[in-house]
Amino acid sequence: MNLSVNLPGLSMKNPIMPASGCFGFGREYSSFFDLSTLGAVIMKSATKNERLGNPTPRVAETSSGMLNAIGLQNPGVEKIIESEIPFLADYDTCIIANIAGSSVEEYEYVAESFNQTDHVDALELNISCPNVKEGGIQFGTDPYMAAFVTETVKKVTNLPVYVKLSPNVTDIVAIAKAVESAGADGLSMINTLTGMQMHLPSQKPLIANKTGGLSGPAIKPIAIRMIYEVKQQVSIPIIGMGGIANAEDVLEFLLAGANAVAIGTANFNNPFICPEIINGLPNVLNKYGFHSINEAVGKGIFHEPADLSRS
Amino acid sequence: MNLSVNLPGLSMKNPIMPASGCFGFGREYSSFFDLSTLGAVIMKSATKNERLGNPTPRVAETSSGMLNAIGLQNPGVEKIIESEIPFLADYDTCIIANIAGSSVEEYEYVAESFNQTDHVDALELNISCPNVKEGGIQFGTDPYMAAFVTETVKKVTNLPVYVKLSPNVTDIVAIAKAVESAGADGLSMINTLTGMQMHLPSQKPLIANKTGGLSGPAIKPIAIRMIYEVKQQVSIPIIGMGGIANAEDVLEFLLAGANAVAIGTANFNNPFICPEIINGLPNVLNKYGFHSINEAVGKGIFHEPADLSRS
Amino acid sequence: MINKVNIMVILKKKFIAKDTIEFVLKNEFISHHASPGQFLHILIDGLTLRRPVSIADIDKSSNEVTIAFKIVGTGTKKLASYEPGQSIDVLGPLGNGFDISNTHPKKVLLIGGGIGIPPLYHLGKRLSENNVKIISILGYQTKESVFYEREFQELGDTYVVTDDGTHGYQGVVTDVLTKVSSFDTFYTCGPTPMLKAIKERLSNSDGYVSLEERMGCGIGACLACVIPTSDGEGYKKICQDGPVFHAKEVNLS
Amino acid sequence: MINKVNIMVILKKKFIAKDTIEFVLKNEFISHHASPGQFLHILIDGLTLRRPVSIADIDKSSNEVTIAFKIVGTGTKKLASYEPGQSIDVLGPLGNGFDISNTHPKKVLLIGGGIGIPPLYHLGKRLSENNVKIISILGYQTKESVFYEREFQELGDTYVVTDDGTHGYQGVVTDVLTKVSSFDTFYTCGPTPMLKAIKERLSNSDGYVSLEERMGCGIGACLACVIPTSDGEGYKKICQDGPVFHAKEVNLS
Numbered sequence A, B: 001m002n003l004s005v006n007l008p009g010l011s012m013k014n015p016i017m018p019a020s021g022c023f024g025f026g027r028e029y030s031s032f033f034d035l036s037t038l039g040a041v042i043m044k045s046a047t048k049n050e051r052l053g054n055p056t057p058r059v060a061e062t063s064s065g066m067l068n069a070i071g072l073q074n075p076g077v078e079k080i081i082e083s084e085i086p087f088l089a090d091y092d093t094c095i096i097a098n099i100a101g102s103s104v105e106e107y108e109y110v111a112e113s114f115n116q117t118d119h120v121d122a123l124e125l126n127i128s129c130p131n132v133k134e135g136g137i138q139f140g141t142d143p144y145m146a147a148f149v150t151e152t153v154k155k156v157t158n159l160p161v162y163v164k165l166s167p168n169v170t171d172i173v174a175i176a177k178a179v180e181s182a183g184a185d186g187l188s189m190i191n192t193l194t195g196m197q198m199h200l201p202s203q204k205p206l207i208a209n210k211t212g213g214l215s216g217p218a219i220k221p222i223a224i225r226m227i228y229e230v231k232q233q234v235s236i237p238i239i240g241m242g243g244i245a246n247a248e249d250v251l252e253f254l255l256a257g258a259n260a261v262a263i264g265t266a267n268f269n270n271p272f273i274c275p276e277i278i279n280g281l282p283n284v285l286n287k288y289g290f291h292s293i294n295e296a297v298g299k300g301i302f303h304e305p306a307d308l309s310r311s
Numbered sequence C, D: 001m002i003n004k005v006n007i008m009v010i011l012k013k014k015f016i017a018k019d020t021i022e023f024v025l026k027n028e029f030i031s032h033h034a035s036p037g038q039f040l041h042i043l044i045d046g047l048t049l050r051r052p053v054s055i056a057d058i059d060k061s062s063n064e065v066t067i068a069f070k071i072v073g074t075g076t077k078k079l080a081s082y083e084p085g086q087s088i089d090v091l092g093p094l095g096n097g098f099d100i101s102n103t104h105p106k107k108v109l110l111i112g113g114g115i116g117i118p119p120l121y122h123l124g125k126r127l128s129e130n131n132v133k134i135i136s137i138l139g140y141q142t143k144e145s146v147f148y149e150r151e152f153q154e155l156g157d158t159y160v161v162t163d164d165g166t167h168g169y170q171g172v173v174t175d176v177l178t179k180v181s182s183f184d185t186f187y188t189c190g191p192t193p194m195l196k197a198i199k200e201r202l203s204n205s206d207g208y209v210s211l212e213e214r215m216g217c218g219i220g221a222c223l224a225c226v227i228p229t230s231d232g233e234g235y236k237k238i239c240q241d242g243p244v245f246h247a248k249e250v251n252l253s
Ligand SMILES: Cc1cc2nc3c(=O)[nH]c(=O)nc-3n(C[C@H](O)[C@H](O)[C@H](O)COP(=O)(O)OP(=O)(O)OC[C@H]3O[C@@H](n4cnc5c(N)ncnc54)[C@H](O)[C@@H]3O)c2cc1C
Pocket: B060, B061, C039, C049, C050, C051, C052, C053, C054, C055, C068, C069, C070, C071, C072, C073, C074, C075, C076, C077, C115, C118, C119, C211, C212, C213, C214, C215, C243
């Protein structure tokens, strides 16, 4: 079966990519499998300067999920272009650079920096990282700010821009529409939900940063709902993520409206999860009567013929 | 150990109560254990008239959680006062009436109706049910509407009012502060997160209502985080809930700032969960050095001496 | 106050058809209190919700309870991995079973589809002990799915149909209704489309249907498992008022 | 490209102290490639994250790998419920172990606290095979927690301390440091406060510490398990750069 998917900037052999922050820059996982099997790789968030991130503990386990507060540790955009991208560019896969920042200027700087290399195929704009303190502005929770940062980045980059949405909002559709109007080429959703765990022996939050981002199968129903809602209101493609752990989950995301998917937390459980899902996908599509990825996209969006509510 | 807790209107022998909608009006569970062991019972939401709720399927299982879209099925406030409350009143436990509605007038009507009986100790205002279509106004996601409905209900009732907050918001602290200013005597948090599951064989949302409310251990980290945030900004007590499944979980909620807790989904897994938790609580408190419930409340709220962030 | 959570040891495990497993479980309370059509609500390690499974047979003398289930998803797959010697945590017997208080019917028709067949076996055995004459129609997908055929034959005339004709008649259960002579009452359990077809075809007969719906509590508290009543006035709870209803009482859609 | 996920059959299971279990596992690849100080990242049914556990011993001739762990939470409790004959899914051997390439040290001091003791046993055995003289200090909470005492005694002089004095000396490991004559290098693993105290007391000696931190991936990709370097310039990853570091390399807080 043909699994290929074409999205702005991304001509992919399949819709599967590791999610930002869960795969580093690919080096470690490259000793487990050939990265060329992947549709794309989304790199760890890049900032202007090197960032050391948060104190430890940075992760905690929750029921069917985990909390993380890495705090955007990364070597800075220059080093990434210099040392990491050449490594990834040797593989036959698309490269998506994820960019983050504490100010609009920082996003602008990082986005522009990626013009220096030919090997990046698209940008993912992380306006939703809940684990950094400074800056203070939550770009991802205010439609105006989200649109502003999108617009600014679009002006300086030659690459298609996928805006990564935060689920910690009352109205995700409003944010999605705002960034679409501001020129986003696609959406990436969802980032983590802000959560916390109390450590009973020390009587304080377990994660040093106190709060962390909740990911994993626990959040899948929220991701599916948000994609379903947003898909009906925007016309740009969606890269879906949040708790995917097998090929059936991928189909669930496609039905809800995702055009491709990213896999985060599941890599920690099974470093072979991405190639395993790629291998399993044709059978699952077949089983439920689909002949291609595109055929399934948005098929689960269901409009009742009439109001069946009995209340 | 003395587990008693005193909150507005509620003089409880322990801080454990079944959550609204997960325990009906107590009849079914009364054949499993003596309801007098409970700190309180929160009844299923009451509306002005009988409601038949949503079509089935109404529930789905998710990783460490479940979705429900019951749709507020209930016999209407008059019938509840007539047939259900007298049954519960025979037990030595507090009774909290949960009220819902599609309009401010309906909330007002239902709240006022409960003045007819002497057996209700407090009201829980469900401004956060995600599973009803009509009305359209999401009282729980707008601070002004939340305050308005609280104020209106406060005017017509003699009972303390606990406002039950929705987690599907960008800023839960803003809603909490708004209802506190409007006269709420306490908060109840959290209600379910809106989610969805796709049913692969039928290629549409599994729940007939499409979306449902996510509950169970999956959402516990979100509940803890929200209670932790709200506790620092309000001075009214909090009834905490969301994924509690054992006595350790209860202590986690107390540390985060809950004054008492409610138990929902876990009742379905184990109908004896409430008495089991009540029995287990003294040991858990003891183990971590507490001599009463109150001693633990908010103990996990932790202010760093200085900024330790290394980034 | 009865402690309705029961621990049941798995005594025997048998694959009785494709993806279909039979467990013989030991529990005195349940074996002595269960009536045909009642179900068990089974806790499965790691899952939020229990899984409802009908009682397929009981043996009071040995305190044994039999269930038969098909692997269709996460829960049944996990349950199928349990081995004899292990115990399962069970809530039950739950619900209202088939009404057999009325001993008048001297001849009954049992119509079962796939995994709806097990509770009818329990019913058939009890009725036949009371000298009621049993006729059975059993529908399966295909030859490999067939189970309990001999057991039903021991109770009386039995017609087997498979969707693909690989065993017995080809077709669906309603296709062989004409072969059945008169009867006093019918009892049926199986997929909803089948129940609907039967209800229509046998609308002039007295009969009972056993229904399935996704459940939360299993005991009538959460209102997950409702079915509209035929008077259009409300819902019944399948877990508590059912799973067995008089065919005229409920609306199948 | 090495397939680093390994299936290991549990050959033996033994309770070696209070809440402390030893597993002997079979796996050719790991038994032939693991060096002292490396760990396994163990998948436990139903849990999101793997659990890191050190290798306590290997036997290349029989392809056996030993681990010893204490029940402290959900994961170790579940792991402890596994029985011989069952298999576990393991990522490993992971990390960088103790540096023993330098064969100069003729006399080493091993200092282990509680569940930090197992990797030191593996180290001690390898070193003693190379005719290095071993002195060990082992610290436990109480008498019932003591394990591997005889095994270490077979390697050389061994000082046991317990917090409550119920076995060996009363106190903490640093209390008996004075009893130890000179040594070339120390190797230590245990709770962070212990490592910190040792680092301070032995700041003039050459030594290695093995660290613990909550992990995500276990292979260096997620940046969960970092430790500040002593130059104040950055972090090292415990899972990939460690878990063993030169004592001077890292900052314990
Ligand atoms: C009263 C009653 C009696 C039953 N008796 C039997 C029996 O004797 N043998 C047998 O094989 N099956 C029986 N079933 C169906 C059985 O409950 C489901 O096949 C089972 O719950 C599927 O669980 P799963 O985890 O494998 O599937 P999944 O699809 O993974 O389950 C997901 C969720 O949906 C629910 N669900 C899925 N299918 C059904 C269904 N058909 N009915 C109710 N809930 C469902 C599950 O309980 C679970 O909550 C009965 C159902 C009911 C309501």
